[in-house]
Amino acid sequence: MFKKILIANRGEIALRVIRAAREMGIQTVAVYSEADRESLHVRFADDDVCIGPAPARESYLNIPRIIAAAEITGADAIHPGYGFLAENAEFAEICAASGITFIGPTPEQIRTMGDKAAARATMIANNVPVVPGSPGPVEDVDDALGFAVEIGFPVIIKAAAGGGGKGMRVARDADDFARSFQLARSEALSAFGNGSVYVEKYLDRPRHIEFQILGDTHGNCIHLGERDCSVQRRHQKLIEEAPSPAMTPELRKKMGDAAVLGAKSINYVGAGTMEMLLDEDGSFYFMEMNTRIQVEHPVTEMLTGVDLLKEQIRVAAGERMSVTETPPLRGHVIECRINAEDPARNFQPSPGKIDVFNLPGGNGVRVDTHAYAGYTVPPYYDSMIAKVICQGRDRAEALAKMKMALETFIVQGVMTTIPFLGRVMDDPHFAAGDVHTKFLETDGAYLLKEPIP
Ligand code: MV4
Numbered sequence: 001m002f003k004k005i006l007i008a009n010r011g012e013i014a015l016r017v018i019r020a021a022r023e024m025g026i027q028t029v030a031v032y033s034e035a036d037r038e039s040l041h042v043r044f045a046d047d048d049v050c051i052g053p054a055p056a057r058e059s060y061l062n063i064p065r066i067i068a069a070a071e072i073t074g075a076d077a078i079h080p081g082y083g084f085l086a087e088n089a090e091f092a093e094i095c096a097a098s099g100i101t102f103i104g105p106t107p108e109q110i111r112t113m114g115d116k117a118a119a120r121a122t123m124i125a126n127n128v129p130v131v132p133g134s135p136g137p138v139e140d141v142d143d144a145l146g147f148a149v150e151i152g153f154p155v156i157i158k159a160a161a162g163g164g165g166k167g168m169r170v171a172r173d174a175d176d177f178a179r180s181f182q183l184a185r186s187e188a189l190s191a192f193g194n195g196s197v198y199v200e201k202y203l204d205r206p207r208h209i210e211f212q213i214l215g216d217t218h219g220n221c222i223h224l225g226e227r228d229c230s231v232q233r234r235h236q237k238l239i240e241e242a243p244s245p246a247m248t249p250e251l252r253k254k255m256g257d258a259a260v261l262g263a264k265s266i267n268y269v270g271a272g273t274m275e276m277l278l279d280e281d282g283s284f285y286f287m288e289m290n291t292r293i294q295v296e297h298p299v300t301e302m303l304t305g306v307d308l309l310k311e312q313i314r315v316a317a318g319e320r321m322s323v324t325e326t327p328p329l330r331g332h333v334i335e336c337r338i339n340a341e342d343p344a345r346n347f348q349p350s351p352g353k354i355d356v357f358n359l360p361g362g363n364g365v366r367v368d369t370h371a372y373a374g375y376t377v378p379p380y381y382d383s384m385i386a387k388v389i390c391q392g393r394d395r396a397e398a399l400a401k402m403k404m405a406l407e408t409f410i411v412q413g414v415m416t417t418i419p420f421l422g423r424v425m426d427d428p429h430f431a432a433g434d435v436h437t438k439f440l441e442t443d444g445a446y447l448l449k450e451p452i453p
Contacts, residue, residue, distance in 0.1 A: 030049070070098070
């Protein structure tokens with residue numbers, strides 16, 4: 001087992017890794033930027049190294065400085081968290097070349113799944129259902145239009161290097177197509193330096209359902225149930241829950257088998273997520289695989305009782321994962337992401353000092369946060385300041401707990417999404433579990449417009 005893990009991240013996920021390592025008797029090293037000097041991850045780690053100025057490019061994304069920090073402190077492994085370098089295959093390679101274990105999948109697995117067209121082709125080759133469309137990247141606009149006509153409009157053009165919504169364009173008809181294609185390609189080129197795009201049938205109101213995967217180097221690979229992440233705004237997830245309100249045991253078996261088949265086809269090792277779309281007619285399709293621990297992993301942890309961070313560390317060290325079958329799913333879990341943003345001003349970030357910070361609590365309530373009274377939310381990074389996760393015996397109970405949790409979560413000094421989320425909990429569509437990826441643009445649009453008390 002590792003002796004010392006360096007955490008190449010900040011915020012709540014850095015704390016989450018420190019807790020898991022500490023429980024396992026492993027030492028930790030925090031790295032931090034000049035803007036994060038007062039952060040809890042610095043205080044709670046055994047060792048800490050300042051790796052540069054506030055901008056991520058000069059600190060949390062600066063590979064030489066992070067490797068140097070690991071070498072100076074004698075860390076034998078690096079946990080990348082999510083975001084930053086978590087899905088950077090080159091970073092995983094450099095760790096290996098430096099004799100440091102990257103806690104995550106292999107560089108090759110990261111690279112294959114990072115290229116969304118390659119991931120799609122891999123799934124097709126292994127009989128995992130994908131959305132009808134081009135088998136891989138398209139050559140040019142005529143090639144692409146050929147596939148669009150074949151599968152029928154509307155279609156969506158996606159950047160191979162994209163994911164999370166960047167470099168995507170919907171084309172409603174053939175007239176619209178050339179323009180959408182050029183926009184997607186040029187956006188992909190400027191955002192990723194790679195203009196490779198592919199075409200899929202566009203599903204109008206799908207649910208976003210993702211399966212948590214866990215694999216080890218001993219040939220074990222299972223899923224730990226799904227999460228329904230349909231409530232999103234501009235490709236940012238706001239609420240996640242499990243089980244999906246749309247799930248049945250039969251559908252879970254079919255989707256879960258497909259997810260595990262896809263992960264096994266690349267001998268996946270570590271924690272990963274198979275993102276799928278569930279269409280209104282009950283068809284489901286592979287969309288992307290995320291090769292990292294995700295923000296919403298606590299939903300699965302509460303539902304299954306499996307500590308995903310500890311499992312990541314175990315399997316990265318070459319040990320067997322401690323669960324080798326999908327565990328029983330216990331009740332219902334809902335997570336709300338709390339951001340320091342002002343919903344009345346188009347969710348504009350609201351950095352600054354938190355003066356008052358009262359956390360919710362109670363039976364079945366978990367809060368993952370790096371914030372505290374007196375903490376200053378820096379303007380340089382993601383605006384998420386906390387995650388509230390509530391578990392009930394059923395969805396209604398989880399929802400009731402979440403309402404109470406949001407009412408008793410008091411933050412003063414910065415604007416937060418707490419009141420907005422409270423109103424989503426009261427929405428009749430959400431309460432009925434009737435949500436899809438267009439919820440906040442359709443049935444839930446009023447939630448974005450109405451003044452927030
Ligand atoms: C889609 C889609 C409809 N049809 N693909 C958005 C993020 C990226 N991972 C893929 N996305 C979508 N792909 C097809 N063929 C709709 C979306 C989509 C979406 C997906 C999940 C969650 C929120 C979303 C919001 C808008 C569009």
